[in-house]
Every structure is written in structure tokens, then in C-alpha cells.
Amino acid sequence: MSQPFSYRHLYYFWVVAKEGGMARAAARLDMAVQTVSTQVRELERELGHTLLKQVGRGLVLTEAGIATMRQADQIFQLGEQLPAVIHDAISAPSVRLAVGISDGLPKLAVRRLLQPVMQEPNLRLVCHEDDFEDMLGDLALHRLDVVLADRAAPPNPNLKLYSHSLGSSPIAWYAPAALQAAAQKNFPQSLAELPVLLPTKHAAVRLRLDQWFERHAIRPRVVGEFEDSALLNTFGASGMGVYPVAALMHEELVKKYEVKRVGESEGVEEYFFAIGTEKKVLHPLVQKLLPGHG
Structure with missing residues (x-):
């Protein structure tokens, strides 16, 4: 199957857009302005859309151009990163693991979840944090090896x-x-009187906490909501309020933030998932993350 356009033409267009004009692009490419202009027009013909338009004395991108x-x-x-990637691969052989971390996942949990691979010789760990849906998109495009999240991937035929x-x-x-x-006295009803910090609704556990409050007929005095769990810990430890965290991180919480355990939200759990693109996990390091595979 033939290419629908020339990458050489695309490169000339890219330089023109980066430089902000034909003349500057021609100087960078050490080519005649007419030659660069012709290459860009060829790309527009191949794509069937105008990519640049004249506004005043300059060029701007059209919607298709953007x-x-x-x-x-x-x-x-x-492409510009390719020489460095090859150099790194040859000079320092490593086992690369690209991990997407859903922004709803507690930061203190990430280190613990990745513990099974941390002693891997020549490990090169690359972590990206983003919105859950965006992480799944990058995973599907094989930009990531695995996504760690606080929920399972929703069904999606695509x-x-x-x-x-x-x-x-x-x-x-x-706290x-x-x-x-004060928090331990008459807990959990004390949460209606004391300042309370919560994760925002982007975290899967927030809905379960709200339902727990309803079951106990508690209207918490919420003074702060945080998307970032590290900020939740920081503001809670500073004295702003009482806050919920997965008990799995108890030792790290007490040691790092010097907070005290007040009580438990009985029946409320934080769940952890590794999401991949294969039913049978093929990446050896991802296999190590899964219970029973280490």
C-alpha cells in the first residue's frame, strides 16, 4: 500500500510552521524559498486541504494545518530522539518499563505496587501520570506497558x-x-463536627466514602477536596483536617507525615489494578507485578 503523502513534504511544512515563515524555513533548511513553498504545496495537494494561509505579511495555520x-x-x-535512544540502548542495556499512573491512584501506593520490580537489574522505569481515560488511550497505542489505577478499565469494544x-x-x-x-471521640460521628478533607470525585473511592457517610447519617464538614493524594496528605498533616487513606500505607503515613490513625471506614475499600493490552501478560516485568507471578 502506497503512502498517502510524502514525509519529506511533511517535514518541510513542519519547519515552515516552526520557523513562522517560508524565508526563515528556507534559511534553516539551506534551500531556496521557492523550493520550500513548492514542497508545502505538494503536501497540501496530497492531503487535499490548505494548511497555511496568508494573513497580512505572515503565514498562519488553518484548522487542517493545526x-x-x-x-x-x-x-x-x-525522530529527533532516535539517536539518543539508540545510544542509550547500546551503551547501557536496560529493561524498560513504561508505567501509566492514573491520577486517582494514591501516590504512596504506587511505590508499594511497583516493589516487585524495583530490584530488577538494569531497570529503566518510566512513569507517566495523567487522567485515567488518557492513560488508557496511551496504553492502547502501546505508548505504555501497563497502567496502574484505582479502578478496572471500563468495557470498550474499541x-x-x-x-x-x-x-x-x-x-x-x-489526623x-x-x-x-477529638476525632477518636465518638468516631465516626465526630467527622460531622471536625474539618474533613476528601479526595475529589475523580478518585473511585470517593463514591464509596460518600455512601459510607450516608449509611451512618453523617454530613461531614468538608473544608477541602484534592485531586492529588500527595496534597491531601500534606494539607491533612499540616493540621487542616481529618482525612481518609488506604490503610495499606499506614507505616509510610505515620513515618513521613507524623499523623495518627483515628478509625476505619468499615466496608470501604481502595482497589488497585494493573491494566494491560493482553489477556495473557507478556511483558516479564508486568508479570512480576501481578499476584502469584512474582
Whole structure:
């Protein structure tokens, strides 16, 4: 199957857009302006859309040009990285694991979940954090080897993704020393009187916490909500309020943030998943993350 367009033409367009004009692009490419202009027009003909338009004395991208530039950026930025990637591969052989970390996953849990691979010789761990849906998209495009998340991947016929359970942890409540005694007295009803910090609704556990409050007829006095779990810990430890965390991280919480355990949200669990693109996991390091495979 023939290519629908020339990558050489795309490269000239990319340089023109980067430089902001034909003349500057021609100087960078050490080519005649007319030659560069012809190459860009060829790309427009191949794609069937105008990519650049004259505005005043300059050129601006059309809608089609913006979309083309977005793709060209990815293509040629990856190309520019190729020499360094090859150099690293030859000079320092490593086992690479690209991990996507859903922004709803507690940060303190990530280190523990990755513990099975941390002693791997020549490990090169690359971690990316983003919105859950965006992480799944990158996984489907094989930009990531695995996604760690606080929920399973939703059914989607367009994305062949498989969720592997990494276990769960009860949710416990923690408080700075100044609030511990008041929080423990008549817990959990004390949460209606004391300042409370919660994860935002982007975290899967938030819905389960809200349902727990309803079961106990508690209207918590919420003074802060945080997307980032590290911020939740930081503001909670500073004295802003009582807050919930997966009890799995108890030792790290007490040691790093010097907070005290108040009580447990009985029946509320934080779940952990490794999401991959294969039903039978093929990447050896991802296999090590799964219970029973280490």
C-alpha cells in the first residue's frame, strides 16, 4: 500500500510552521524559498486541504494545518530522539518499563505496587501520570506497558484492555496530633463536627466514602477536596483536617507525615489494578507485578 503523502513534504511544512515563515524555513533548511513553498504545496495537494494561509505579511495555520502540525510534532520529535535512544540502548542495556499512573491512584501506593520490580537489574522505569481515560488511550497505542489505577478499565469494544487485580486495602482515617483525640471521640460521628478533607470525585473511592457517610447519617464538614493524594496528605498533616487513606500505607503515613490513625471506614475499600493490552501478560516485568507471578 502506497503512502498517502510524502514525509519529506511533511517535514518541510513542519519547519515552515516552526520557523513562522517560508524565508526563515528556507534559511534553516539551506534551500531556496521557492523550493520550500513548492514542497508545502505538494503536501497540501496530497492531503487535499490548505494548511497555511496568508494573513497580512505572515503565514498562519488553518484548522487542517493545526491538526497536521500536531501530528508532525509527534513524528519529528520522536525522530529527533532516535539517536539518543539508540545510544542509550547500546551503551547501557536496560529493561524498560513504561508505567501509566492514573491520577486517582494514591501516590504512596504506587511505590508499594511497583516493589516487585524495583530490584530488577538494569531497570529503566518510566512513569507517566495523567487522567485515567488518557492513560488508557496511551496504553492502547502501546505508548505504555501497563497502567496502574484505582479502578478496572471500563468495557470498550474499541480498546482491547484487560484489568488484573493487584488487591485492595481498607480505608482508614488519619489526623494530625492536634485533632486525634477529638476525632477518636465518638468516631465516626465526630467527622460531622471536625474539618474533613476528601479526595475529589475523580478518585473511585470517593463514591464509596460518600455512601459510607450516608449509611451512618453523617454530613461531614468538608473544608477541602484534592485531586492529588500527595496534597491531601500534606494539607491533612499540616493540621487542616481529618482525612481518609488506604490503610495499606499506614507505616509510610505515620513515618513521613507524623499523623495518627483515628478509625476505619468499615466496608470501604481502595482497589488497585494493573491494566494491560493482553489477556495473557507478556511483558516479564508486568508479570512480576501481578499476584502469584512474582
